[in-house]
Amino acid sequence: MAFLEIGGKQIELDEDGFVVNPDEWTEEVAKAFAESEGIKELTEDHWKVIHYLRDYYKQFQVAPMVRKMCKQTGYSLKQIYELFPSGPAKGACKLAGLPKPTGCV
Amino acid sequence: MSVILAKNLDPNFMNEVISKACTTSNRENFYNCLSCGMCSAGCPYNGVHDNADPRKFIRMLTLGMKDEVLNSDFIWACTQCGRCTMECPMGVEVLTLVRTVRGNFGLRAPGFLQDVVDAQIKTGNQMEVSTEDYLETLEWMEEELQEEVGDPNAKIPIDKEGAEFLFLWDPREIKYYPHDVQSIAKIMWYVGADWTCSSRWWDATHYALFNGNDEEARIITQRYADEVKRLKVKELVVTECGHATHANKWGPKVWLEKDNTYPVKSIVEKYVEWFEAGLLKVDPSKNTEPITLHDPCNSVRKQGLGDAMRYVLKKTVTDFREMHPNGVMNYCCGGGGGLLAMGKDIYPYRMAKGKLKADQIKATGCKLIACPCHNCFDQLTDIIKYYNLEGCRVIHLHHLISHALIMDEKP
Numbered sequence: 292m293a294f295l296e297i298g299g300k301q302i303e304l305d306e307d308g309f310v311v312n313p314d315e316w317t318e319e320v321a322k323a324f325a326e327s328e329g330i331k332e333l334t335e336d337h338w339k340v341i342h343y344l345r346d347y348y349k350q351f352q353v354a355p356m357v358r359k360m361c362k363q364t365g366y367s368l369k370q371i372y373e374l375f376p377s378g379p380a381k382g383a384c385k386l387a388g389l390p391k392p393t394g395c396v
Numbered sequence: 397m398s399v400i401l402a403k404n405l406d407p408n409f410m411n412e413v414i415s416k417a418c419t420t421s422n423r424e425n426f427y428n429c430l431s432c433g434m435c436s437a438g439c440p441y442n443g444v445h446d447n448a449d450p451r452k453f454i455r456m457l458t459l460g461m462k463d464e465v466l467n468s469d470f471i472w473a474c475t476q477c478g479r480c481t482m483e484c485p486m487g488v489e490v491l492t493l494v495r496t497v498r499g500n501f502g503l504r505a506p507g508f509l510q511d512v513v514d515a516q517i518k519t520g521n522q523m524e525v526s527t528e529d530y531l532e533t534l535e536w537m538e539e540e541l542q543e544e545v546g547d548p549n550a551k552i553p554i555d556k557e558g559a560e561f562l563f564l565w566d567p568r569e570i571k572y573y574p575h576d577v578q579s580i581a582k583i584m585w586y587v588g589a590d591w592t593c594s595s596r597w598w599d600a601t602h603y604a605l606f607n608g609n610d611e612e613a614r615i616i617t618q619r620y621a622d623e624v625k626r627l628k629v630k631e632l633v634v635t636e637c638g639h640a641t642h643a644n645k646w647g648p649k650v651w652l653e654k655d656n657t658y659p660v661k662s663i664v665e666k667y668v669e670w671f672e673a674g675l676l677k678v679d680p681s682k683n684t685e686p687i688t689l690h691d692p693c694n695s696v697r698k699q700g701l702g703d704a705m706r707y708v709l710k711k712t713v714t715d716f717r718e719m720h721p722n723g724v725m726n727y728c729c730g731g732g733g734g735l736l737a738m739g740k741d742i743y744p745y746r747m748a749k750g751k752l753k754a755d756q757i758k759a760t761g762c763k764l765i766a767c768p769c770h771n772c773f774d775q776l777t778d779i780i781k782y783y784n785l786e787g788c789r790v791i792h793l794h795h796l797i798s799h800a801l802i803m804d805e806k807p
Contacts, residue, residue: 305740
């Protein structure tokens, strides 16, 4: 089992490096993931998407459609890809500490 | 060395498996194993990781070692890529036997494979996308497309009765990769395709191909047979997805008893038709980066689409380089057979298999890998990370095409 160590605390990751338990997520986790997902620095724009994803997940226990993500954060699809080069699923959701989506992803 | 206990053997086991197998071949051949070992020589993973020896599996079946077979790692670690089966001189369909064992003896698939099938049966698609969200995404991409091409008549038609073909999506295109929707719709618009999407059953994927449950497979397949009828279309066309292509082409013949002869095509076959008809005009100089092709097992080895993929690439890019081996001889990406949905227990097998593909990619010198399959796409993305193939990216054929369309020459 892989772990991410932050401030002396171990956070369990799944085989693809996603956080297993979304409750263990902190902003430090997003910062730790950023580099490997091709993000130099987390800006206000990143945080807006990350917090939106976390709130949505808290409410529905599932990641939102990209359609919803764009509509409700106000970013275009192109901007989402600029912010998260690995894309909405493998990039944005991972940084937000959502578990890896099941299904053909 | 383990001991075979004669009193535990079930002499009827092989019969039971063969009689339950869904196949379009002559099942009597499945008894004909000569234990020559061509299957084990053909399996690229035999020797790459443990529990990858098809001949042992067939031997255990033949001897009636039911408990050992049902509890073996082999049946889940096998990606059903069919390379062993292709090599068998006696027509023993190893991949079919693996599938039959998986789904007919009360076993639960590892990881979340069963959850994916349950979701599709229950909600109509494996990602549980609501109809409202699905339609909204299509509408959104239609608007984006209209803006991109400057034509208010660029449409994504829904439930258009009498269209030439019904197009099925992969739910990940709808949920996570909507720019795939836009790219495909752009090609449809360019060639003036008479197509429609379904509002009811639209998920091309078919994980019951992997869990081996034929009852579930039947339910899923019947939906598309019904949609072909309801919408009065001539053909069913499946997005760039290997297993979905195979399941929708092969499935009706084995799972449905009537009205199972409707034509099913991969969109890759449509690209070829459109090129040949002069409807698809692309400028290959838009795609000059060296590119290789990963042959998805389900659409190439099982459905013979390797030539079609190469035809498309040669029209669309300037520097196509084969990996070796390729075509029907190609190695599986390592994520097929449902392995991508089998979680952490199967993950080490999946990554071990991926080493072969990583080495193949490296040897081409290409950083770009064309892959007309969503399942392989994810496995390739995973192994690019795992094996540090720096700068490598995977791309669908439709992105290469839609990006290189000659807009002034639209028919």
